[in-house]
Amino acid sequence: MFRKILSCQRTFSTSGISYQSLLNARIENDKFVVLENSQEKLKFPGIWLRDNCQCGSCFDKNTQSRKIDWENFPKDVKIDSIESNSNNLNIKWSDDHKSSFDYDWLKKRDFSKTSQNTYLSKYYRPKYKSWNKEGFEKIRSSYFDYNDIIHNDEALKDWLESLAVYGVTFIKNNPKDKNVARKLIDRIGFIRQTTYGEEYIVKARPDATNQAYLSNKLQMHSDLPYYEYTPGVNLLHYLVQTKTNGGSNLLVDGFYVADLMRREHPEHYKLLTETVVDWNDIASENGVPFHNIYRAPVICLDMEGNCRRVNFSTPQRDTHFNVDVNIVPDWYDALRKFIEIVYKEAVHFKNNEGDVLCFNNIRLLHGRTGYDDTDTNVRYVIGAFIDWDIIYSKLRVLKNAKYN
Ligand SMILES: [Zn+2]
Structure with missing residues (x-):
């Protein structure tokens, strides 16, 4: 199985603060994708990433809503490989579907308690x-x-x-x-x-x-x-x-x-x-x-x-x-x-x-x-x-x- 793990140079610009971040992307226990550097760690469940795939057949940008039909959502789909470049985390799934996530988009959906508390209380x-x-x-x-x-x-x-x-x-x-x-x-x-x-x-x-x-x-x-x-x-x-x-x-x-x-x-x-x-x-x-x-x-x-x-x-x-x-x-x-x-x-x-x-x-x-x-x-x-x-x-x- 091809698992390419790369580091990427990325500038985040959420909350008006910009900072350089060197992120390592890796798969953890077959179930999670971890993006990490010396300052922070973002962890995303694989099933959540697939559920939130932003490709045209999974998500409708016009209505800002999910198109996936969960009655037919693949049951045992796994992360096959991940690849990161300066802007995106790209995922190839075991059923050959491909997803690409913008880092800013992922950062705004960080599962950490601190980020979630900020989102819940500010937004x-x-x-x-x-x-x-x-x-x-x-x-x-x-x-x-x-x-x-x-x-x-x-x-x-x-x-x-x-x-x-x-x-x-x-x-x-x-x-x-x-x-x-x-x-x-x-x-x-x-x-x-x-x-x-x-x-x-x-x-x-x-x-x-x-x-x-x-x-x-x-x-x-x-x-x-x-x-x-x-x-x-x-x-x-x-x-x-x-x-x-x-x-x-x-x-x-x-x-x-x-x-x-x-x-x-x-x-x-x-x-x-x-x-x-x-x-x-x-x-x-x-x-x-x-x-x-x-x-x-x-x-x-x-x-x-x-x-x-x-x-x-x-x-x-x-x-x-x-x-x-x-x-x-x-x-x-x-x-x-x-x-x-x-x-x-x-x-x-x-x-x-x-x-x-x-x-x-x-x-x-x-x-x-x-x-x-x-x-x-x-x-x-x-x-x-x-x-x-x-x-x-x-x-x-x-x-x-x-x-x-
Ligand atoms: Zn998709």
Whole structure:
């Protein structure tokens, strides 16, 4: 069997840093290709290389997608030989298929933990930074400008990055226009429609079917926890703000609260992450009745045990509670502790008329103090949702698909 192992001189230019690299290419245990020099080692599984062959019959450059039909993927295909030149790693396979990989392309797909962490935190989704009362003041004073976001892609990118990292942003200098929420969301993608429509108006309504449409206090909550696909981001435009003391906002970083509970009240934390709660909403909007139910814990974790979503709304917690009867009393203790911390850590502030508040609805909890609603003292807020998929996608496009 012909196995040519060569060294190659190659200049990498990822992340804006260029450096010379002398790479030795070799096959390891018949299953891997290793590219190595004194500074680094890149290791790629043979089957992954074949699966990701970039030739015209395996990959369609126009649609940027794999053409390989895995039903007929060769089962025992092996690396026959490898050859490297200054730009590419060339592979000849045991079934005579040939693949060629550009080194920059391979480097961007390095399997090392460090490279993968960089990709995941810089490009997949920005790593979040949780905040408490002190941190919030800095976030609130670093507000964004409406015109910058509308006209400048760099400002749009900074806004979305900040929203992803901190979960809350403020926008000032908005026109006195009912379409501000829509125009901001149009810059990213499109409004996420819910049972309550596209844009929704938060003002006191005498015929209210939802607590948000009353002028009384709103307990801390997340919106629509009774959806599996709960809207990711809530954008609120304070078109008219009440002149009296009421109508203040309360916000808390649910990930900060969860982390605090994990450290200081581990038993309560465990119950809140493992006990599945029924969230529901029974009502009708414009004469159309609906009954939403979604079952999920208050604190949802991902595969690595990190917080991925917080669900919380007392009015929308179902009377049905489909869990082991014996854990219920302890779960209520955990819930009480959670609520105590939520209110202790919540920030209070009042948006100025014209401001936009935008926050991560699957991370933050929000609330409102009551206010007097009279003919001369009204509060008129226009809200709209947008999903994280759409935001992350826009953010990647604005970063010029650096990792592709
Ligand atoms: Zn191919």
